Amino acid sequence: MDRYLSVAGHTISHTEIVRLFVIASLTLSCIFITSISLTKHVETIYSQLFYFPILYATYFYPRRGLFLAGFCAVVYEVLAYMYVFPDTAGLIYTTGQAILFICIAAVVAYFTEKVNTSETRYRSIFETSLLGIVLFDQNSFAIRMANSHFSAMTGYRPEELAGMNFSLFFHAQKEQRRFFEYLGSSEDVVNFETQFLKKSQDPFWVNLSWSRIDANLVSCSVIDINQRKLAEQAADENLQQYQQVTDHAPTSIVVVNGGKISYTNPTFRSFTGYDAEELAGKDFRDLIHPDDRDAFPALPESPDAGTPLPGLTEVQFRTKTGETRLGTLFFTWIHQKGSPALLINLVDITEYERLKESVETESIRRRGIISTAVHELHSPLQPITGYLSMLTQNPEKYGVTEETKAILDRVAKSIDHERQVIDQMLELSVLEAEKIPIEYSSVPVPELLRSIIESGGYGAQAEIAIEVPPDLVIDADQGKIATVIGSMLSNAVNYSKPPRKIRIAYISSAQDTMHRLAIRDNGIGITNTQLDEIFRTQNPADLAGNGKKSGRIGLSLSIAKRYVQLHGGFISVDSVVNVGSTFTIHIPKQRPAEGGVP
Structure with missing residues (x-):
């Protein structure tokens, strides 16, 4: 859960602080690079690099983004005026670019506000539905949202339901285990009849139907069928x-x-x-x-x-x-x-189906917006990288001091990190759209491990012990499994304590239905709180701000988890703080039937 700070009588979350810091950093970087480029009379100045902070700010804060666009337009106009005047054509061009900043920000702000308005409308439908509707986390079973009908059904207040473990509502442990089995099958389920407990500990019958909204979130509709059950029991009595x-x-x-x-x-x-x-x-x-x-x-x-x-x-x-x-x-x-x-x-279920269709349509639309934004954000990075490379490779030519060169090198590293985040965001948007095919082949695991260790240079960074049968071959998509193992191994090396010792072991028996490959490190470990978060996709501000402090949380683990799920498998984690962690990749020995994997 996000934490909050009180500043001058105003409450602000840590997430917002990180976002504002990123926006300010990007804005100052653009101004700084543009100033240096103009000072050094660089032939071509790409005004488009200002779109990076403008679009980022407008996406999260539509109206504030317009003010930032105006500020960037004024700064760009002033800087360009100082070096272009009295060139009339140049002045007209720079003025047009500055106006374009504001126009593009206004368009993005308009559509962002429309999306926010749509979400508000759909939330209203969610709250007024005659069905009990619950959204809970598939991994921790923590309730993220529950409508008022479910609150009235169970006797809990809405604030009491937030964060509760959904599995604790089951009246009998046998029914709870049956629920876990159905949920673990990765298939949508309807007509699951069981008994729930109210806050007063009174049992009542419900009918559950659930489907996955994404890799982590499950939407469950709850119908109170207690009266129907009573009617069935009273069917032999008088009318x-x-x-x-x-x-x-x-x-x-x-x-x-x-x-x-x-x-x-x-x-x-x-x-x-x-x-x-x-x-x-x-x-x-x-x-x-x-x-x-x-x-x-x-x-x-x-x-x-x-x-x-x-x-x-x-x-x-x-x-x-x-x-x-x-x-x-x-x-x-x-x-x-x-x-x-x-x-x-x-x-x-008329209104429920309309709501479901609206939510699915909105989800597809939002994924499209994210995908488009990722592509658009990629464009300004290329000229920035080019300018930085030009300035750092020829410091004498452009009068760049050693101190300035060190700063530019740090900027270049930050930009490279941003490019990786953008690429991973695009990969996730494609994965969420379920457009990634699985190309099965026979994968020799020992050779694959040696290739990953050699290409990543992990052997020079840590002592790696491989305990895998020399003739082990699995049926999988070699490229995707290499990505998964590479992500796990990179985390193990980066978060281990010197002397770094990594153990890769194949721990399946002949009777097991799953291949199990365990990667153990001697690193900092993961707390129970972080275990709920490490595979969850975060927004770019969170990723950029958290860095190593977030442990293993990041887009790469989200991608790894999704790749394994596409094979019909899963990733489990065992960890002890300050002792180390073990990530185990579970891949079915028999490839799943077509259409059986989400």
Whole structure:
């Protein structure tokens, strides 16, 4: 969780401090480089390098970014005026470039504000949904967000839910283990019925459906089906007692006897727009939208007919007013007045599906913005690097002192780091779009390890012991596995304490279904808090500001994790602070079926 500081009566987070520092550093660097270039009469001055701080600031602070664009425009105009005057063409050109700073910042600010407004609107839908919706971390199970319906359902206040372990809601440990097994299968799950505990420790039945928003975040919808369960248990009792339960159910309930509707609760009548008299005796199929009617399975008239009940089914309905609504159906046999009848529970998911589609569309749009921004941010780095190289390679020619040259060398290193961050951001944006194919081949692991150690120069930096069978071959994408091992090995070397000792061991047995390659170091270790963060993608300000203080947190580990997941595997971490860490790469011995990997 971010920490905050109080400065002159204003509260500011550490993240914002880092962002402002990066913006200020980039702005001053651009002014400094432009000043030197103009002073030394460099033939071509690239005004585009100012877009780097302007776009960065506008992305996080749209309105402040406009002020920064104006400031950069004035500074650039003043600097250029001093060296271009009285060249009229030059003055017009520089003025146009300065105006362009402000125009581009205004466009970026406009679209950023629109995205923020859309997020606010979708959050409103999220909060007012009739479904309980929870977003939790797949690794730590910590709840990131929960809507008011889930809060009311469980009896917890919203502030109490934030950060709670989602798995602790399960009433029985057996159900909790079953949940872990389903979640670990990396597949989306629907119709997972179990019992939750309220804050009062009272158990109640729920129906869970979840899907992954990204590699770390899981969206779970929670439907309170306690009343439906009570209705099933009370099905052998008289209809009056049954109606007292179903009339107040938040989900729609329909009883079909002999293919005709014999009972509907108020929620279903509100869903369709028909009253009880209009629905009584009506064929249930007549309520289904014509587009789905032919595909809807025929409903059996008794459990003895031999026709199995349909599973969880999503169906479009046409209401009395002609509106199309979407519902999820559950089917159960009951007895009504001594004869078998079909109990149908209907959950209105119309708004949920609209919200889901909107969120997916917005997610794709945001990934596009990130990808475009990464490409655009790459462009100004090339001229900056060129100028720095020119100044540092010929210091005498341009009058660069040793002190200035040392500063420029540090700037060059920082720019190279920024280029790596940008490249990794682009790689992640492609990975999130699921456009990376896996090209399987037979990979000789000992040869691959020797190649990685030699190309990275790790053998000269640490004592590396390899305990891998000499004939070990795995079925994997060699390039991606090399990237994963290289990332793990680089971290092990960089964060080990002298004398650096690294051990690479193959720890799978013949009976295991996974190849397991463990990389152990004698480094600084990782705290329990950091273990929740090391594979999470951070924003560029966090990465640039944290540096080594963040331990192993960074984009490279996020990429490594995603590559292993594309193989159907995972990465586990064991660590003791000030003793060392062991990263274990788990790759299936049998390649997963096509389409089985997220």
